Amino acid sequence: MRVVLLGTAAGGGFPQWNCACALCAAARDGKLPSRTRECVAVAGNARDWWLLNASPDIRTQLTATPALWPGPGARDTPVRGVLLTDAEPHHVTGLAELRGAAALKVYAPRPVLAALTPARAVLDRYAPWDWSDSLAEGGFVLAGGLVVTAHPMGAKPPTYLPPRPADDRWVTAYRIEDLATGGALVYAPGVAAWSDTLDEMLTTADCAVLDGTFFTAEEAGTAARAGTGRPGLEHLPVSGPGGSLTALARHPGVRRIYTHLNNTNPLLDESSAARAQVNGAGVQVLMDGAEFVV
Numbered sequence: 001m002r003v004v005l006l007g008t009a010a011g012g013g014f015p016q017w018n019c020a021c022a023l024c025a026a027a028r029d030g031k032l033p034s035r036t037r038e039c040v041a042v043a044g045n046a047r048d049w050w051l052l053n054a055s056p057d058i059r060t061q062l063t064a065t066p067a068l069w070p071g072p073g074a075r076d077t078p079v080r081g082v083l084l085t086d087a088e089p090h091h092v093t094g095l096a097e098l099r100g101a102a103a104l105k106v107y108a109p110r111p112v113l114a115a116l117t118p119a120r121a122v123l124d125r126y127a128p129w130d131w132s133d134s135l136a137e138g139g140f141v142l143a144g145g146l147v148v149t150a151h152p153m154g155a156k157p158p159t160y161l162p163p164r165p166a167d168d169r170w171v172t173a174y175r176i177e178d179l180a181t182g183g184a185l186v187y188a189p190g191v192a193a194w195s196d197t198l199d200e201m202l203t204t205a206d207c208a209v210l211d212g213t214f215f216t217a218e219e220a221g222t223a224a225r226a227g228t229g230r231p232g233l234e235h236l237p238v239s240g241p242g243g244s245l246t247a248l249a250r251h252p253g254v255r256r257i258y259t260h261l262n263n264t265n266p267l268l269d270e271s272s273a274a275r276a277q278v279n280g281a282g283v284q285v286l287m288d289g290a291e292f293v294v
Helices: 022-028 058-063 089-098 110-115 117-126 196-203 217-223 244-248 273-280
Strands: 002-007 039-043 049-052 079-083 105-108 130-133 140-142 146-154 171-178 184-188 207-211 255-259 283-285 291-293
Touching (some): 002 058, 058 089, 110 117, 110 130, 146 196, 184 196, 273 283
Parallel strands (some): 079 105, 105 130
Antiparallel strands (some): 002 291, 039 049, 140 146, 171 184
């Protein structure tokens, strides 16, 4: 399975347009590399590519990745569809850029599909798409020889929706396995609290691309307290006794990569003590465009 990290930043991108923090200032000065918003592409062969989330930067990301260029026909594309982990704007607004692509397939949990009802009506006027429940029992198979199972990871709906009953299907993670080789990728850019489910997924994985949004709980303010699992908690911090880095130490045989980096995160600076700590634990922080095989 080929994997391309099309983008690795959180919802504001890096630098964030309205932020003058030291990290964003360094990026504007060219001292740190800029990053587009988080999105991944996977393929079990060289012809059928699937997007994991649809970033607002998707046009730039597709243009920068030759494997995803159109052809051989004038309107042919190797992009077969999108797997959504949630309904957050920076994960779904890129769908508008893909409008008009014939026979695209979009997989998402039912609450996400419902939240996207107005957008679906608009997009289907350009070209009808197939919208499917990613949490359907038994998982699903993608063109190119990939089999996928989705797993609930969080109960927080996007802020733009009115209050509604709790539902743990708002945020999901995917396990994607190459049927030809048995290689398995876990993709979880949103993790509110570490769970037994995530441990089980990593036990049978070769690589994991995981939520690295905040290095410390303080970055996220009072809502981000590691391990509380409260509905208001969106991202488990990397550091601290309840952080994801501690949990990842239980899976040393898995290639582990942090993504969805917030503009406040010192991991954006490869010379930082935070990056040294993560590297020392055997966990990677890669740049946009990084490609590897699982």
